[in-house]
Amino acid sequence: MTAPALSETGPSETAVWTLPGGLRVAFERRRTAGFAFDLRLPTGSAHDPAGHEGTTGVLEEWLFKGAAGRDARALQDAFDDLGVRRGGGVGLEATRLSLGGLADDLDAALALTADVLNRPTLPADELPILTDLARQDLEALQDSPTDRLAVTSRALAFPPPAGSPFAGFGHPASGTVTGLAALTPGRLSAHLRRLGQAGGVLGLVADLEPGRALELVMARLGDLRPGASETVPAAYVPGVRAWLPDADAEQTHLSLTAPGVSPRDPDWLPWQVALGALSGGSASRLFHAVREERGLAYAVSASPVILGGQGFLATYAGSTPERAPETLDVLIAELARLPRGLTAAEFGRARSGLHASVTFGAEGLRARAGAMTRDVALFGRVRPLPELRAQLAALTLERVNAFLAGYDPVRDLSLVTLGPQELPHA
């Protein structure tokens, strides 16, 4: 265990410890009447066993159906008694349990979280209700064109490798109709063995002596089971062209996926700046070319997506069926001119935007706990704010453009559309 160290920046103290069982704990002291923590365990919907899509999502709900002698109602009452705010849930690659509340309740909140993970009742009679709710969520997704498009895009661009035990990225956390039908109490209980310390990260912000914080976490989460930490590989398929027909849709939705940069790659920061220029504000290239100049689409965006430790670029626009072909042309033209580099003004704006993001991201308790957890999960450590600011200050236009000169997101583009008509390009 590393000794807690004072950071260089004013009043807060940041420390990262690794518990004997493997759980990494990132702690920051803040003068605050509250606390926030974010526990991230590296099992998400991508880890659902193939053919049993929905396993992680239903299991996570099941965990809250009673624990350590409390029935479902008593457990929910116990959380609500603390007045804590619960967040998190099942994502593609991880399950998060996040809580924020008043300082005095931190220990009780950690204890309840440990009960849910270590001592769940898992009552069999609740399962049909939970799978039924998951089915209802799937039906609601069917009514949302953008959600359907996002799931299908991932299914086509990131299919699971042949023989993979994992279902992968092509289904929502609520699963699939066939996957839900195949769930059994035994299979779900077996899946619970994955949720433990291995690869897990707890980000915690509170006004405590660091030693006392470590003591609390050790006492409550130190006996969390070993767990499993496996990365589901994101085997990207370039050149996908697909159309999801939707005769009744008023809009045509476009989803473009392209390779990007991994978080631990030295080009990560240059890529972030380039994405800021592409899609970071009202002066960004996509917003301007698609929306402001041509009025082609009300919504347009490009954002980084991290899957399997790799970075990808996800671009979306929703347009009218008539204008969808031109919208697509403009999106591709904007991606195609990235290798020609940014202007000095674009670079300055994108860097200012990142600078402000860094400051604001550190501001709220819950946001900070989440950011520390994400840092440890993606970068292996908490990136100190002064270091981030110094990196940004040291970054040059030349560095970003040298990276962009070799970055061609169009070459390996995958394209999925949803709407009443197929696009000429698609």
Next chain:
Amino acid sequence: MTAPALSETGPSETAVWTLPGGLRVAFERRRTAGFAFDLRLPTGSAHDPAGHEGTTGVLEEWLFKGAAGRDARALQDAFDDLGVRRGGGVGLEATRLSLGGLADDLDAALALTADVLNRPTLPADELPILTDLARQDLEALQDSPTDRLAVTSRALAFPPPAGSPFAGFGHPASGTVTGLAALTPGRLSAHLRRLGQAGGVLGLVADLEPGRALELVMARLGDLRPGASETVPAAYVPGVRAWLPDADAEQTHLSLTAPGVSPRDPDWLPWQVALGALSGGSASRLFHAVREERGLAYAVSASPVILGGQGFLATYAGSTPERAPETLDVLIAELARLPRGLTAAEFGRARSGLHASVTFGAEGLRARAGAMTRDVALFGRVRPLPELRAQLAALTLERVNAFLAGYDPVRDLSLVTLGPQELPHA
């Protein structure tokens, strides 16, 4: 002008000033490297002239198409150069311009905001693009069952009084197809006269001497035009029963509206506690009865809505067409038993939840600026946190139940559903 006063709570200082032109300014000092402000002007989509729905929404976009000698691109670049984060937009009753950024840029951010409001270019050639984008947004709303339901519910439960000059609450900020077709540059420019100091509130959080903060705001926003402040009355129609057919919908969506309590009513806090017990967490009545016990709906919620200075209760659930009738029965049964009061445990949980909300709502810079603005707009002042906490502590179960004994949300309920079949009740 009231002199800035130190608040009783530790490091922060809160002051509310009224500028000579009428703008109210709520300022709180925080030790922070950033700033955040939220400028709320009391003209929203409800103030669109009848027959010209979309006026406020399109005008707000138009304001950003150039100001004070900068063209659209230069203005957007100027905002992005600061790295500030823009928020806000057009709501039902107000238009908000919100910015957060680094401390050094506060003055420049205020100056840009003043330029947009006082010295916009309003170029005529941009208007067709903006109305076109608004039409596209309306088409996207058509693809969202929950958005369609929400707009139609408001249209039926809060129709504009006959002869009202205002379009009222029954359309989205993007307007209506016919309203957008009727917009002209002259009408939009005339509408701009509404956006000024009257009824306006600026919430500001920064690390400045209060005197210096007032000086900055006066210099930049002191000459904002007089503006208009009129409340669009929310004339509630009880007993609405309507069905929006959607043959292709996988789900049936239910929207229930009922009268509630106004923010300045002494029953406001008891009502908030009652809503917490009804829908505030996993132990809440609706969540438990609809979702946990019966698995009737994936999503269910009840929340307070404030329109025309009055409070209303909006309840929503999305269910399968088969289970929608039972879902409706359960929702109504839960509303109907509110007059019988809360249990001591429910009261305690709901109060803890509010207590935590108060603490967390004050946490982030932007959240705090927004909360101060909302306080002044709804309550006429910033409610100090210690006062809020003391009020919560002094609240008793007896007080809440005395209020609930006279609160019957079912009597005047309005119900709108959307789905493939009409409900037997509807």
